[in-house]
Amino acid sequence: MxxxxxxxxxxxxxxxxxxxxxxxxxxxxxxxxxxxxxxxxxxxxxxxxxxxxxxxxxxxxxxxxxxxxxxRIRVGTFPDGSVDLVTGSRVRLLPGAGEGDAGRVFVRQLAAMRLKPGDRVLCADGMIVLAVVSPGEEVMAEVVTGGRLADHKGVAVPGVEVHLPxxxxxxxxxxxxxxxxxxxxxxxxxxxxxxxxxxxxxxxxxxxxxxxxxxxxxxxxxxxxxxxxxxxxxxxxxxxxxxxxxxxxxxxxxxxxxxxxxxxxxxxxxxxxxxxxxxxxxxxxxxxxxxxxxxxxxxxxxxxxxxxxxxxxxxxxxxxxxxxxxxxxxx
CATH class of the missing domain: 3.20.20.60 (Phosphoenolpyruvate-binding domains)
Structure with missing residues (x-):
């Protein structure tokens, strides 16, 4: 058949x-x-x-x-191709496609998400969860669920409209x-x-x-x-x-x-x-x-x-x- x-x-x-x-x-x-x-x-x-x-x-x-x-909103790069984000730590989300580290993660089109305090930012197919502490041009977030974040991984915020064409x-x-x-x-x-x-x-x-x-x-x-x-x-x-x-x-x-x-x-x-x-x-x-x-x-x-x-x-x-x-x- x-x-x-x-x-x-x-x-x-x-x-x-x-x-x-x-x-x-x-x-x-x-x-x-x-x-x-x-x-x-x-x-x-x-x-x-x-x-x-x-x-x-x-x-x-x-x-x-x-x-x-x-x-699609994606993170930038890291010196070794990936970085470990530790549960309970804080990380700054920065606009652009630069090279970050465990304390700084660049996010392309960051402003398009218009984040608010308490929003959940999901990375790496939802395996990594960040909670927005203070929004702005640069966003401070707490790592709720940590893990290894690789170059160019996608970013999602469930329930939040993304203002992109x-x-x-x-x-x-x-x-x-x-x-x-x-x-x-x-x-x-x-x-x-x-x-x-x-x-x-x-x-x-x-x-x-x-x-x-x-x-x-x-x-x-x-x-x-x-x-x-x-x-x-x-x-x-x-x-x-x-x-x-x-x-x-x-x-x-x-x-x-x-x-x-x-x-x-x-x-x-x-x-x-x-x-x-x-x-x-x-x-x-x-x-x-x-x-x-x-x-x-x-x-x-x-x-x-x-x-x-x-x-x-x-x-x-x-x-x-x-x-x-x-x-x-x-x-």
Missing amino acids: ARKTKIIATLGPASATPEVIGAMITAGLDVARLNFSHGDHASHRRMIELVRAAAGERDRAVAILQDIQGP AVTSKDKADLAFGREMGIDLVAASFVTKGEDIRRVRAVAGDVPVIAKIERAEAVTNLGDILAEADGAMVARGDLGVELGFEPLPRVQKEIIARTHDAGGISITATEMLESMVQSPRPTRAEVTDVANAVLDGSDAVMLSAETAVGKHPVRTIEVMAGICTEAERTP
Whole structure:
């Protein structure tokens, strides 16, 4: 039985050679995702050329998905690539993209969050929690839950509106590059309403636009978004930070069902086979998660770090293909 569920895999350092990309295609890769939060146009051009060459050699059609950064707020850098923030300590948040340390963390677009005393600032997919003590141009915060914070990690403040344009100047340049390269799909990050999709489409041109649902506001405005988008991605990383972990399974099912009702493409993403970044075998929970995403009706399932920086990118594709095929046997 031919597999119906498509497999999207993110390309990165672990999958940047003709040999690995070719093997991933043979293993079942359907869509190559390029994360425009990282890399430059030269590196993305090379990846696109490698995918197209490898697909052509195998007489396979492999689509290119351009995932734009959107209005994402990120920390700056640290001398050794990361820093330990200790629970109970205090840290100053400074505007800009400079190099920080355990007592100072630079945050791009810091002012766009308009922080207030008591606001919770979540970093590193919510693993690190800061509480705002005194806001201002520089923000003093207490480390409520510490941990290791790496360069360029994302920052979120659940329930706080971020005052940034839906399509940034970087996005416009990246979308122009995508049009030049003839990419097949665009994933729009951090959208909150249908107007955001229209703004992306105005720059992206005549390609399908997938709305990444990763803000609580996007869940609330899902109908408005689906009226404009060609599909929706359940982006469980940032969505889990926004909503908390407990509602995610229910919200995932809701997004997939409503996307189908609107005639769109549904994609489920984030940590699907995360243990395979290191291990050649998935956990049983991961196998069940991927299968349930298929049973929920996902048109595609997506791999991120597993194939971008993981040790087993080809094996991960093989495993995901096998799980999807088996799940599709369900009556």
